[in-house]
Structure formats: C-alpha cells, structure tokens
Amino acid sequence: MIVSEAAADNLSEVNKETDIPAVEVSDLTVAYHDKPVLWDIDLTVPNGVLMAIVGPNGAGKTTLIKAILGLIRPVAGQVLIYGRPCGEQRRLIAYVPQRGSVDWDFPTTVLDLVMMGTYGSLGWFRRPGKAERERALRALEKVEMAAFAHRQISQLSGGQQQRVFLARALVQDAQVYFMDEPFQGVDATTERAIIELLRELRSHGRTVLVVHHDLQTVIEYFDWVMLLNVRRIASGPVSEVFTEANLRAAYGARLALIRNGGFTSRSTFQ
Amino acid sequence: MSLLDLEVQAILVVTASACALPGVFLVLRRLALMSDAISHSILFGIVLAFFITRDLSSPLLIGGAALAGIVTVLLVEGLHRTRLVKEDAAIGLVFPVLFCIGVLLISGFLRGVHLDENCVLLGKPEFAPFNRLVIGGEATASAEHADHGHVMPTRGGIDLGPKSLWVMGIILIINLTFILLFYKELKLATFDASLAAALGFAPWLLHYGLMVLVSITAVGAFETVGSILVVALMIVPPATAYLLTDRLAWMIGFSALLAALCGVLGYWLAHPRMLDTCISGSMATVAGAMFSLVLLFAPQRGVLAVLRRRQQQRWDFAQLMLAIHLFNHEKTADAERENRIDHLQEHLNWDPRFARRVVRRAERRGLIRLEEEGMLRLTTPGRAAAEQALQLQ
Numbered sequence A: 001m002i003v004s005e006a007a008a009d010n011l012s013e014v015n016k017e018t019d020i021p022a023v024e025v026s027d028l029t030v031a032y033h034d035k036p037v038l039w040d041i042d043l044t045v046p047n048g049v050l051m052a053i054v055g056p057n058g059a060g061k062t063t064l065i066k067a068i069l070g071l072i073r074p075v076a077g078q079v080l081i082y083g084r085p086c087g088e089q090r091r092l093i094a095y096v097p098q099r100g101s102v103d104w105d106f107p108t109t110v111l112d113l114v115m116m117g118t119y120g121s122l123g124w125f126r127r128p129g130k131a132e133r134e135r136a137l138r139a140l141e142k143v144e145m146a147a148f149a150h151r152q153i154s155q156l157s158g159g160q161q162q163r164v165f166l167a168r169a170l171v172q173d174a175q176v177y178f179m180d181e182p183f184q185g186v187d188a189t190t191e192r193a194i195i196e197l198l199r200e201l202r203s204h205g206r207t208v209l210v211v212h213h214d215l216q217t218v219i220e221y222f223d224w225v226m227l228l229n230v231r232r233i234a235s236g237p238v239s240e241v242f243t244e245a246n247l248r249a250a251y252g253a254r255l256a257l258i259r260n261g262g263f264t265s266r267s268t269f270q
Numbered sequence B: 001m002s003l004l005d006l007e008v009q010a011i012l013v014v015t016a017s018a019c020a021l022p023g024v025f026l027v028l029r030r031l032a033l034m035s036d037a038i039s040h041s042i043l044f045g046i047v048l049a050f051f052i053t054r055d056l057s058s059p060l061l062i063g064g065a066a067l068a069g070i071v072t073v074l075l076v077e078g079l080h081r082t083r084l085v086k087e088d089a090a091i092g093l094v095f096p097v098l099f100c101i102g103v104l105l106i107s108g109f110l111r112g113v114h115l116d117e118n119c120v121l122l123g124k125p126e127f128a129p130f131n132r133l134v135i136g137g138e139a140t141a142s143a144e145h146a147d148h149g150h151v152m153p154t155r156g157g158i159d160l161g162p163k164s165l166w167v168m169g170i171i172l173i174i175n176l177t178f179i180l181l182f183y184k185e186l187k188l189a190t191f192d193a194s195l196a197a198a199l200g201f202a203p204w205l206l207h208y209g210l211m212v213l214v215s216i217t218a219v220g221a222f223e224t225v226g227s228i229l230v231v232a233l234m235i236v237p238p239a240t241a242y243l244l245t246d247r248l249a250w251m252i253g254f255s256a257l258l259a260a261l262c263g264v265l266g267y268w269l270a271h272p273r274m275l276d277t278c279i280s281g282s283m284a285t286v287a288g289a290m291f292s293l294v295l296l297f298a299p300q301r302g303v304l305a306v307l308r309r310r311q312q313q314r315w316d317f318a319q320l321m322l323a324i325h326l327f328n329h330e331k332t333a334d335a336e337r338e339n340r341i342d343h344l345q346e347h348l349n350w351d352p353r354f355a356r357r358v359v360r361r362a363e364r365r366g367l368i369r370l371e372e373e374g375m376l377r378l379t380t381p382g383r384a385a386a387e388q389a390l391q392l393q
Helices: A005-016 A061-068 A111-121 A130-142 A157-171 A188-203 A217-223 A245-256 B003-028 B030-052 B059-082 B087-109 B118-120 B126-130 B145-146 B163-181 B184-190 B194-200 B203-244 B249-269 B279-297 B303-329 B339-350 B352-364 B380-389
Strands: A023-032 A036-045 A048-055 A076-081 A093-096 A176-180 A209-212 A224-229 A231-237 A253-256 A262-263 B132-135 B158-162 B367-368 B377-378
Touching: A023 A061, A036 A061, A036 A224, A036 B118, A048 A061, A048 A188, A048 A217, A061 A076, A061 A176, A061 A209, A061 B380, A076 A262, A093 A157, A093 B194, A111 A130, A111 A157, A111 B184, A130 A157, A130 B158, A157 A176, A157 A188, A176 A188, A176 B352, A188 A209, A188 A253, A188 B030, A188 B087, A224 A245, A231 A245, B003 B126, B003 B158, B003 B163, B003 B184, B030 B059, B030 B087, B059 B087, B059 B203, B087 B303, B126 B163, B126 B279, B132 B163, B158 B163, B163 B279, B184 B194, B184 B203, B184 B303, B194 B203, B203 B279, B249 B279, B279 B303, B303 B339, B303 B352, B303 B367, B303 B377, B303 B380, B339 B352, B352 B367, B377 B380
Parallel strands: A036 A231, A048 A209, A048 A224, A093 A176, A176 A209
Antiparallel strands: A023 A036, A023 A076, A224 A231, A253 A262, B132 B158, B367 B377
16 A cells, blocks of 8 residues: 555545645746746646646756745745645655656665655654665555665666656655656556556545656546646646647647647657 | 874874765765865865964864865855856866965965975874873973884873874764764765755755865864875775775775775885885875775676676676577477587687587586587577577566
8 A cells, every 4th residue: 555544644634625736836937047947837736636747848847846846946936735835845745856867876775765755754863764664665565676675776777766766755655746757768567557656646635746758648647737838838637738739839840740649749759 | 013103093093084984975976076175275264264363273273174165165066056167177266276375375474383385285194193182281292202203291281192183083973973963864865965855854954064074074184194185085985985885874884994994004004114104195095005906806896896797698698699599490400400519600600619618608507418419409497598588488
C-alpha cells in the first residue's frame, strides 16, 4: 500500500474540504532579468486529478513547477496549495525533479536515496530509523526495485533511476505530487509501470501534476491537462481542452497532425 | 621519538583531519576550487581584522577570516550569476585580488609585524609547538630552541601544550559536530538541492554554514601548514576516499583517516633523519602519492580494476559469441564444417591463438566440449546461455 494509515486520516481531513483546489495559481509571472518565462499564469487544479502540463521546449513547464514549489521567486503572483501558501504545506507536497538534475555518482545506495523522501517528515536533526527504512523498502517493492536496495546508485539504468525517484516521492506520502518529466528516457515497461502507479495515487484521492512531452499519450494517460507556452493557453479536463485549436495556439507551426488521430509535436522527434 | 616529534605529529594529524571533513562536501559539490579561493582570500580578512585589533592572537582574526571567506563565495556567485563569467573563471578572478590586497597591506603598512608571506603559503609546522598555551606566567620558548629537539619549559604558569593543537582541536570538534548534527541535511542538500528546498531544508543556509567552516578551518590551518597544504588536505583525502567507497559516511571516515595518515607519513618523510625537508611539501607529496596509488589499485573504481573488468567482459562476450555461433549451426547441414576450432578464424574473424584461448575458457566453464578432430559441441548450460542471450527462452 502506498497510503499509510496515518496519512489516510490526514487525507480524509483534507478531503472534508473537498472544494479547496489542490493547487491554485493566480497572476504568476516569472522572469529571468527582463526575459519573461511565465506571463500572468492563472491555474486551478482540482483535488484528485492526474494532470499533464504540456507545451513546447522553453514554454516554462519546469519553471512553473519550481515557482509553485517556491524554488524560484516569482516577480508577481500567488500560489496556494490546498488553500495555504506553499511554505505551510510542505508536508502535503512531493516533488520529483528531472532525473538529470542530480549527480548519480554520489556515494549512496538506492535505499538511502529513497529514504531521503522521509526527511521532510523527520524535520531537522532527527535521523531516519527502522520505520523510515521499512517505508523506503515498501516503496521500492512498489516500483519493483527492491532487489536493488543495496546497490550503489551509479549502477542504475535510466529507467531504474526514474523508478527510484518515484519511490522516493511515494515515501513522502504526500497529497499532491509534482513530477518533472518522469517518462524521459525510460523504456516502455517502465513507462507503463509509472503510469499505473500514478493512476493508483489518483484512485487514493491524490493529485498528480506531470510535466509531459509526448502529446500522443496525453489522452490515454491523463484526465486533466494544461497547455502552456509562456502564458496559459488552456487548462481543464482533457476531453474539453485538448483540442486542435488549443494545441495550435500552444505549439504554433511546429504542430504536425498525424493521421492516426493523435497529435504530436515535431520537437519530440528532434 | 621526542616530545617535540609527538607534538608536531599531533598538530599535523588534527589539522589534516579538520581540513578533510568539510573537504568531503566541497568535493561532492564540485566546489573543490572554492577551498583554494577561500584559503587565500582569508588573508585579506585577517589583515583587516588585524588593523582593528592590532593583536595577532585575537580571536577576531578568525571572525575576519570567516567573513572574507563568505565575501569570496558571494563575489564568485555574484559574478557567475551575471552570466558574463563562468564559475571557475569567477573563482580565479576573485581570490587572487583579495589575496594580493592582503599581501600589499602587509608589506605596505605592517612591515614590523610578523606575518610572513612565505609562511602564509607554506607554513612552518615544525615551529608550531613553540607557541604554547600557558595559563598564568609567561611562555619563554621560541623558535630558536627548535634545534634542541625539545620544548623549553615555561617560566611559571601551567603549560597546556602547543597553542595550534588547541586551536585546530577545537576547529576539528566544530567541524565534526556540524557534520554529525546536519549529516542528513547535508547529504540531501548536496545530492539534490531542489528537493531539499522543496522539503523546507534551507540548502543555502547549509551552503553558507559549510563555507564558514571552510574559512575558519583554513585560517586555523594556514597558520601551521600554510594555504597550499590547506588546499591539498581539503581536496586530496576526500577525492581519494571517493574512490574507495560508495557510502557517504565511509567516505567521510576514510577522508579523515587518510588525512591523518598524510600527517604522520609526511612528518617522517620530511624529518631530518629522512629527507630533511619542508613538512608541508612532504605532506602534500604523500597525499598525492596516496591518491595515485588508490587511483590505480582501488578495488572497484581503480584504473586496474576497471581494466580487469573490461578484459573479463571481453572474454565473456567472446565465449557467448562462440556459444551462439555453435548454437546457430549445430543442427544444420554445415555443422561438421562450421563448428570446428580451426574454422573460427574464418567465421568469427578470430586469430587462431585467440580462438584457442576462448575455446579453453569456454570449456573450463562447461559451455562447450572439444571433441576429436577439433569438433566443438555445446553442452546443456552452453545451449542455455546462447538461448538466453538470443532471448529464445
């Protein structure tokens, strides 16, 4: 089970206020010097959806997640996680950065890396103990990586790295998950396994936001989507907003319509 | 071994391990050169603090040094953030300027003061025991007594031992405490700073905390061993330990031990009975030699281990190729012709000597049998290996 007893209680408390959206972003503008990366973003993500954030390269997808998490200081705007500023809701948030953002030669084991997900609930000074170890091992079983628990992390393949990152997010036992390109460079089996786990999270009432690259799988994988290109083009249920008109607005001339009914962006073939 | 020998070694061991501890995180954070920058620019801070206190033994000097360390880090990061300068170039731009202002201030305004530029670079650990911590009374010992090979008694008061042993001992304890207290936080912030920030651990606070430690360690250590050795001790033992283990805790322990070993070996190599040379230089040389040995012979990551592993992979692959070749032909009409030891050259492009060695190894592993007239036959495990490689199972 991903959901522990304590967290389930926690969760039902949150769910009592079901009207409160998981994420609420208003007028968010982020700029590097005078170059705008995100222009006046408004976004409401209801509780319990599996949402894709799509947009061309340089659209500001990663920046949006980092700004929501408070890792980047916005020029303007406000972010609320379940009705409160992010700083007060850290225990409800799990974050999976891009796989390439860390040094995989770091001297540590797979189990140790997954245990890092428990650090947030431990707070300063307290060391992870037996309970945290157990949680980490269970999360590793969940992603079918238990056999690798004591391996050094540099021995993992790309897909395995991504599974381990996912396990680290699972032990955080959060209410809302932010994942930056979890499918990048992973094999088809891993992609399946990851999407199954994300669906399971959703079925437990968790909210999952995924920066996603592959337009062809949006309809199959997600129930909510945001199209982004510096500004918000559209967001809402996939069936309503994942339209050709919106895709054209986000991708412009780079969008190629392919015959089998899906859409793809040329950038994914580069 | 005289008391002086013992005291100098104790100072070196304590200094070396104190440097190696924060060095582990510098190396893992790719900030190794920051130790170079900080250990030089602290001179600027020391001189400024000296202008205020006019006292070389004032603890304010350490405060000034720590401040100069932080200023260095801020300047480097500021320059880097303009995106006009790369980080390594920014380091190279900042510290020579601060260091040289320090040197100019010393030679221009502090001529009568004992702050020797040469000593700043290389230090004089052999004289460190003559500066003693004495309670009540007055220390009379001075460097002139070095030749006697023993420490002069002090007039009145209680001799508590060499001052630098105390200073570095305290710094070692501070470093150890910091790492033990914040082990988990340092590990997370070093491996994945953005997750650390998302979880509410202020990675920037740890970063500057670490830089303050590097600064006070450098200022404490450079007095005895000089700034060049500070750099060597902060980088070489951790870089060596990195090759020996894949656990952070072990890396920290190994670094401290290796650094201590450099202290002892370096001391005896430089001893009048051996090379009779500069201790700092010999310690850095020992450290370099230690790293080279580990680079070559480390059990997992060493150059030789990697070569041996590649060689083993080459043999394994060749045996598998052989098994697959035999497998593909064993039930065909041309099996009698193809599956012979003297045909491997023509079919697999192997030279005859290599082919014979592969066959011998595969036979020893029980993958194949060599029969009369050089016929090669797959055994059951050999066939299984081929099928598995071809994903037929």
